[in-house]
Amino acid sequence: MNNREYYIYTGSKEYFSSQLPEFSESEYTKSFLEIIKESDEYKTRGIPFNNTADNLILYNDNYNGITEQAHDRIGALIEEVTNDDSKIYIHNPPITLKNYLKSLEFNLGVHIDYFCQKYEFDRDEELFQSNMKNIEKNIIGQNNAIIEVSKSMWYLTKVRRKKPYVIMLYGNSSLGKTELVREISTHFYKGNFFERHLSMFKNETYSDYFFGDKPNRKTLGYDLLERKSNLIFLDELDKCPEHFYSAFYTFFDNTIFKDASYEVDVSDTLIILTSNYHDEKEMITKLGLPIYYRIDKFIPFTDFNSEIIYQVTKKEINDKKEEYKDFLTEEEVYREVSTRINSTGENARTIKQKVQQSIEQLLFSKINTH
Structure with missing residues (x-):
């Protein structure tokens, strides 16, 4: 009789390990892959396998270590390598395994418990203003964007949404979009966020990742299950090929994201997108209305004017002070940088490069004075 006990955990590897x-x-006690390999060796040698586990642990990466055919009978495999009264600890089961577990719920001898990681979000209203002031201090020249983000974060502090809340940060590169996401992570999500650079997914060979067609490979659903935070950052949506857009339709518009291999609860998540689009009209044209209408808020980032270029330059010089303070003063560095910096057309990346070049030039020029 099947009297096994199943303990199902959804969340990061750290969470799963902490619950064991x-x-x-x-x-x-054995890990799933370990005992499956041992069992296969016995079968190859024609020896009956009786070395079944009292406790079996299935980490989520174990599912990638078996063949596609094995996924179809993963429940049976678990039974083959355990005793009737074994305890089985399962991390982020794929859909095939979840369906198998559902079928066991009608078995009177089987015990199944489900556990889910609770994702932290700082809803402390008293700390809200100080958090936003710290963010404003570190993101220079984007006051309007900070105001709009403040409205969104206050809204999320007060309510508990079911569907994801989706924000698009758009504008030219290196104006502070990515830095803003990191600041939000630091002040509201304990420094944790899920990040994917969509420009890396260049062609159809990545369709398995977005749609989960291969059950023994990592997918977007697999990675989302393992996230440590409900802050999700998808960088450079404008550089993601169009044939992956359909994956985002359900992602942005439902509490459950589902690919062919995994299903994920994405309720109460904040999804922040970035792009280099210049206005919403361009977004409608390039992304299409199905994605455009699934984005809750659009926040533009403006190019730096001369005053902002000055402030960002001074901040960069100050941020690098620990590197050069024994040899140079901030005034020396600024004098050198000012010969390289333009009053328009600069961004955080170009300013960073020119400050670095100036420091190197000044240090190198001191060779001749010794």
Whole structure:
């Protein structure tokens, strides 16, 4: 009779590991891949496998270590390598395994418990203003964007949404979009966020990742299950090929994101997109209305004027002070940088490069004075 106990955990690897009990030395405890390989060796040699586990642990990356055919009978595989009264600890099961577990719920001898990681979000209203002031201090020259983000973060502090809340930060590169996401992560999500650079997914060979067609490979659903935070950052949406857009339709518009291999609860998430589009009209043209209408808010980032270029330059010089303070003063560095910096057309990246070049030039020129 099947009297197995199943403990199902959804969340990051750290969360799963922290929930596992301490096993005594007398308990025979194995990881799934470890015991499957051992079982296969016995079968190859024609020897019956009786070395079944008292405790079986299935980490989520174990699913990538078996063949596609094995995924179809993963429930049966678990039974083959465990005892009737074994305890089985499962991390982020794929859909095939979830369906198998559902079928066991009608079995009176089987015990199944489900656990889910709770994602932290700082809803402390008293700290809200100081958090936003710290963000404003570190993101220079984007006051309007900070105001709009403040409205969104206050809204999320007060309510609990079901569907994801989706923000698009748009404008030219190196104006502070990515830095703003990192600041939001620091002040509201304990420094944790899920990040994917969509420009890396260049062609159809990545369709398995977005749609989960291969159950023994990592997918977007697999990675989302393993996230440590409900802040999701998708960088450079404008550089993602169009044939992946359909994956985002359900992602942005539902509480459950589902690919062919995994399903994920994405309720109460904040999804921040970035792009180099110049206005919403361009976004409608390039992205199409299905994605455009699924984005809750559009926040533009403006190019730096001369005053902002000056402020960003001074901040960069100050931020690098620890590197050069024994040899140079901030005034020396600024004098050198001012010969390289333009009053228009600069961004954070070009300013950073020119400050670096100036420091190197000044240090190198001191060779001749010794």
